Amino acid sequence: MPFSLEKVIRPNILALTPYRCARDDYDAGILLDANENAYGPSLANNVEGDLNRYPDPYHVRVKEQIVKLRQLQSVQQLFLGVGSDEVIDLLIRICCVPGKDKILITPPTYGMYSVCAQINDVEVVKSNLNVENGAFQLRTDDIAACVKANPEIKLIFLCSPGNPTGSCLNHDSIRQVLESDYEGVVVVDEAYVDFVVGDNGSVANWIDKYPNLVVMQTLSKSFGLAGIRLGIAMANPDLIQILNNTKAPYNIGTPSAQIAYDALSADGLAKMEEYKTRLLAQRDILLKTLENFPVPGVGKIIGTNDANFLMVQIVNDQGEPCNVRADKVYKLLAETRDVVVRFRGKEYGCTGCLRITVGTEQENQTLINKLQEVLKETA
Ligand SMILES: Cc1ncc(COP(=O)(O)O)c(C=O)c1O
Numbered sequence: 001m002p003f004s005l006e007k008v009i010r011p012n013i014l015a016l017t018p019y020r021c022a023r024d025d026y027d028a029g030i031l032l033d034a035n036e037n038a039y040g041p042s043l044a045n046n047v048e049g050d051l052n053r054y055p056d057p058y059h060v061r062v063k064e065q066i067v068k069l070r071q072l073q074s075v076q077q078l079f080l081g082v083g084s085d086e087v088i089d090l091l092i093r094i095c096c097v098p099g100k101d102k103i104l105i106t107p108p109t110y111g112m113y114s115v116c117a118q119i120n121d122v123e124v125v126k127s128n129l130n131v132e133n134g135a136f137q138l139r140t141d142d143i144a145a146c147v148k149a150n151p152e153i154k155l156i157f158l159c160s161p162g163n164p165t166g167s168c169l170n171h172d173s174i175r176q177v178l179e180s181d182y183e184g185v186v187v188v189d190e191a192y193v194d195f196v197v198g199d200n201g202s203v204a205n206w207i208d209k210y211p212n213l214v215v216m217q218t219l220s221k222s223f224g225l226a227g228i229r230l231g232i233a234m235a236n237p238d239l240i241q242i243l244n245n246t247k248a249p250y251n252i253g254t255p256s257a258q259i260a261y262d263a264l265s266a267d268g269l270a271k272m273e274e275y276k277t278r279l280l281a282q283r284d285i286l287l288k289t290l291e292n293f294p295v296p297g298v299g300k301i302i303g304t305n306d307a308n309f310l311m312v313q314i315v316n317d318q319g320e321p322c323n324v325r326a327d328k329v330y331k332l333l334a335e336t337r338d339v340v341v342r343f344r345g346k347e348y349g350c351t352g353c354l355r356i357t358v359g360t361e362q363e364n365q366t367l368i369n370k371l372q373e374v375l376k377e378t379a
Contacts (some may be wrong), residue, residue, distance in 0.1 A: 001183060003212040005238055008184050010155055013094045018245035024058060048258060055174035055254040058244070062257050066232060070204045070217075076237035077207060078245060080252050084191055084218045084231035088157075091214065091233075094246050094362030095154040095185060096122040103155040104146055106138060108164055108347035110189060113157040125150050129165070131349025134311075136165035138173040140180075141215075146181045156182070159189040160203075161196060161306040164344045164355045168200040168306045174335045179212045185239070187214045192307035194222030194276060195283075200306070204234050211236045221308060223263050223272050228256040234336035279308055283358045286310060289368055297325070299352065309357045311350065317379075321345075323351025328378045329371070330354055337370040 006014065022033035050178060063075040072078065098121035105113045107128050117124045127142045129135070138158070147153050156177060160169040163283040169188075178186055193202045204215045214235040220226035220300045230252065233243060262268050283305065288299055290312055299313030299321055314326035323345040330343040342355040356367065 001181060003183065003210075005211075005242070008095050008212070009242060010092070010094060010097050013242060013246060016245055020023050020131065021054075021057065021249055023054065027056070043276045049254045051254060053254075054250045055252060056255060057249050059252055059257045059260075062260045062264065065261060069264060069269070070202070070234065072204065072234060073208065074237070077234055077240060078315075079233040079240045079247075081231040081233065081243075081247070083220060083229040084189065084216045084233075085112050085116075086145050086229075086247075086251065087231045087233045088112050088187075088189075088215075089119070090243055090246055091155060091185070091187060092116050092122055094118050094242055096120060098122060100152060101154045102150055102152045103157060104143065104150075104153045105157050106143070106159070108136075108344070108350050109157065109159050110163045110191075121307055122276065123152075125153055128348050129162075134165075134167075134300065134349075136162055136349070137169040137170055140173050141373050143177055144180055144182075147180070153182075154184040154294070156186045157189060158186065159191075160301075161190075161192045163191065163307065164309075164311060164342070164347060164350060164353070165303045166192075166305050166307045166309055166343050166355075167303040168196055171200060171203065174203060175206075178206070178213060183212075185212050185214055186210070187216060189216045191216070191218045191221055193217060194272075195280065195308050196237045196306045197280065207234050207236060212236070214239065219263060222276055223268075225259060225263055225273060228259050229254055230260050264280055279358055282361060282364055283308065283310070285361075286356070286358055286364050286368075293372075293375075295372045295375045297329075297379065298371075302350075302353065307357045309355050312356055313352045314354060314375075315352060323352055325378050326352045326354055329374050332377060333370055335373065339370045340368050341367075355358070 010030050021347045034054050054066045059080055060075055063078045066078055067075055102123040102125050103117050104125045107126050114124050125146050130137050130139050188203055190202055214233055217232045219230040290298055299315035313321045314329050316322035316325055326345045327343055333339040344350045344355045345351045
């Protein structure tokens with residue numbers, strides 16, 4: 001059955017008359033339309049740009065850079081959000097009728113899908129990943145069964161590379177979900193995609209083929225710009241239009257857009273590549289060190305390590321993954337060694353795991369030293 005937006009989008013959203021401002025039509029000249037302060041911002045130091053003016057509602061210049069970078073067709077395939085987190089929330093709000101519709105997630109996965117669903121009074125259906133031996137892959141038959149049993153599922157959130165799994169999903173399995181008879185929207189969250197080495201990377205160019213595919217990316221990770229809050233949704237123009245109709249009129253601030261533009265310029269991209277190369281080298285070193293750790297207590301490094309973090313099992317004397325010890329190690333590192341990692345042992349298939357973000361060479365060395373000390377203390 002062909003994908004139909006009318007079946008997925010909430011009726012009140014389809015009927016929405018979007019907020020319009022004069023800037024949608026005119027953005028140059030003497031601007032006396034938006035009750036801004038004509039004298040300028042009250043800042044002690046100069047910041048580039050007219051900060052007394054509301055920002056461009058759509059940031060086409062930034063989008064043009066993303067179109068080039070991700071080899072898309074047009075800016076109409078792009079939506080910019082206040083981080084991917086805003087995109088997640090908006091997708092749930094435009095698709096799911098509170099108290100009625102549902103989303104599907106594939107644990108272990110990023111926590112915000114459930115949090116946003118809960119905030120919007122939307123039920124979460126879980127189809128766990130196959131976690132055997134740290135595979136962290138979709139069970140497409142189970143997803144199909146869940147969708148069949150819950151026709152209210154309007155959104156499926158897939159994460160590749162996954163958080164906290166650090167593992168890319170097999171592209172054939174994503175394609176299988178897209179080509180099933182599921183009639184809702186499939187979201188592929190690619191927050192960490194730039195760290196993928198090899199050919200299991202982005203599915204962004206699939207949006208031309210699948211009208212129900214949304215690919216999310218962000219400048220928070222590979223671009224190192226978590227502070228500006230810029231998330232990206234790529235999808236077919238009809239769906240993007242609905243996101244634009246629904247967002248707050250000026251969601252992305254001028255300084256964020258300027259910094260994004262700079263980061264996406266040729267020089268910015270060269271810098272991103274340079275940092276990424278350094279980070280990937282550090283990832284390899286950290287991985288090898290942890291795999292042959294000089295002090296007992298480190299088990300397997302699970303998953304395929306495709307993102308900028310590693311999932312490290314902490315094991316007990318018997319060599320079994322151990323949440324009690326992992327939690328102790330986590331707390332001791334933070335409270336007595338000033339090294340903060342993330343305890344993920346309670347996530348499905350992640351018993352005993354610490355999620356360790358790859359830092360600079362010096363940060364990683366400190367982590368390695370302090371982890372040895374703490375493992376000795378918890379032996
Ligand atoms: C998988 C995944 N998606 C989305 C996000 C949120 O990204 P943003 O900073 O763009 O809101 C994160 C942040 O950690 C993440 O891990």
